[in-house]
Amino acid sequence: MNSKCFLYLSGSLLFPSSLCKAQVKDAVATTDRPNVIYLLCDDMGYSDIEAYGQQMISTPNLTRLVQQGMSFTQFYASTAVSAPSRASLMTGQHTGHTKIRGNREIQPEGQEPLDPKVKTLGNLFQENGYVTGCFGKWGMGYPGSGGEANDMGFDVFYGYNCQRKAHKYYPDYLWNNKTKEYQEGRYSQDAIHEHALKFIRDNKDKAFFGYFTYTIPHAELTQPQDSIVEMYRNKFYEPKPFYSDGDYGTALNPRTQFAAMITRLDTYVGQIIKELERQGIADRTLFIFTSDNGPHQEGGADPYFFNTEARLKGLKRALYEGGMRVPYIAYWPGKIQPGSISHIQAAGWDMMPTFVDLLGVDSNWRAETMDGISILPTLLSRGEQPLHEFLYWEFHEEGGRQAVRAGDWKLIRQQISSGNPTHELYNIAEDPHEDNNIAAQYPEKVEELKAIMDREHEPSSLFNFGIDADI
Known part of the structure; x- marks a missing residue:
C-alpha cells in the first residue's frame, strides 16, 4: 500500500466497494465472542507513523497492521484535548452532550468524574459477560469520586488516575485498582504495558475488553536509554535542549527522545499482537489503534520538524484538522480485509454504537443519548454503512x-x-x-x-x- 496516498485521499468520500446487503449482526453471530483491545495513545499526530506519511521515525509493527488491516483517512478524535476526548469515547456522546467537556482539575489528584448515570464502554462489555481492564491514563474521576475506572465498568485498572500525574514517566506511584503501588524508579509505560500483557494471558480463555491508554508520546520526553533510543542517537540535529519547567522533565535531546518514544510505542503494539498470536486468540480479537487528539508542542516536542500533523493546520487544543484528525487502524485477522482503506468520516463517539453492534446486544443499549453511528459495516465490509449528517x-x-x-x-x-x-x-x-x-x-x-x-x-x-x- 502506498502510504503517501492518505492525505491526498483524505477529502474524498469514497466507500469500500465490497459493501453488500448482509446484516452485520448475522456475521457477528458466527464469531466466538470476539475480544476487543482499544489502544488509545496520547497526543499522536496524523503523520507520526510511517503508514500515514512519517519518513523519519520507524514504526514497522503499525505498518504491518495497516497492511493486514484497515486504516481510516478521516477519523477524528472526540475533541482536541484529553479528558473530554476520553469521556466522549467512553459514553458515545459528543462534547456538546458529555458531562466532561474540558480538563477540569481536582486537587490534590484527579479530574472531574464521569456521570455515574451514563453507561461506559466498560459497562457495555462487563454487563455482557466480558472481563474488562484499563491500563494507562484514566483522567475521568478523582480517587473516591465514584468515577474511577473500577467504578465505571472496569474489573481491573493499572496506571494513572490523574492526568497531571501522567506528565511524569517516572512517577512515585501508579494505581493498582484503588491501591497505590510505589514504583521506585520504574518507567511507567513498561510497567503498564507488562500489566496489559498479563491481562491478555490471564484471560485468554475468556472474552475480554482491554482499554490500553498508553501516554506515549505525550510530554515529558524521556524513557530508558536503551537500544530504541540508540537507533536515533545523532540522527537529528538538536537545536537546543529543553530544560524542566516544572510540568515536564529536562530533555537534552528532545528530537531523539520523541522519535524513540514513537518507536517504543510501536514496539509495544508488536508485542501485543505477538501475545495474541502466542495465546492463539489473534483471530478472535479486534485490535484498534488511535489517539485521543492531535500532536503537542510541549516539553521540547517539535511536531513541525517531524511533520507529525501532516501539514494539517493546528495542533492539540485547536479544532482545525491538525488538532483532531488522527490515525485509526483496525486489525482482525480473517474478518477485516487486509490493506483496506476507509474514507468515511468517523469519530471517537462512534465506538459505543460500533461495539453495541459487534456484541449484538439488546436494544436497550442503543440509547437515545448516543450521538455516534456504528462503523462495523465498514470494518467488516458487510452491510450498509450509515453516514454522519454532521460531526x-x-x-x-x-x-x-x-x-x-x-x-x-x-x-x-x-x-x-x-x-x-x-x-x-x-x-x-x-x-x-x-x-x-x-x-x-x-x-x-x-x-x-x-x-x-x-x-x-x-x-x-x-x-x-x-x-x-x-x-
Missing part, C-alpha cells in the same frame, strides 16, 4: 471553540467567551489544510452550520466556554 466538537479552553463538519463543509467558531465570536468556513475536500476561510463567500452555509452548533450544544453548569485548567 460536532466543543473546546472549553482558550476562550472557547466549537466546530462542525457536514459533508465537505466545516465551520469553526472561535473566542466564544468574548461575546463576539468569529467564524471560519472551509471546504475540506478542496482545502484540507484549511488555508482559505471562505465564510464571506458562503453566508448561507455559515448560517446552516451555526444552527447545528447552537442545537447540539446543551448548556453545562461546569463548562461554559471559559478558560478552564489546561493540561
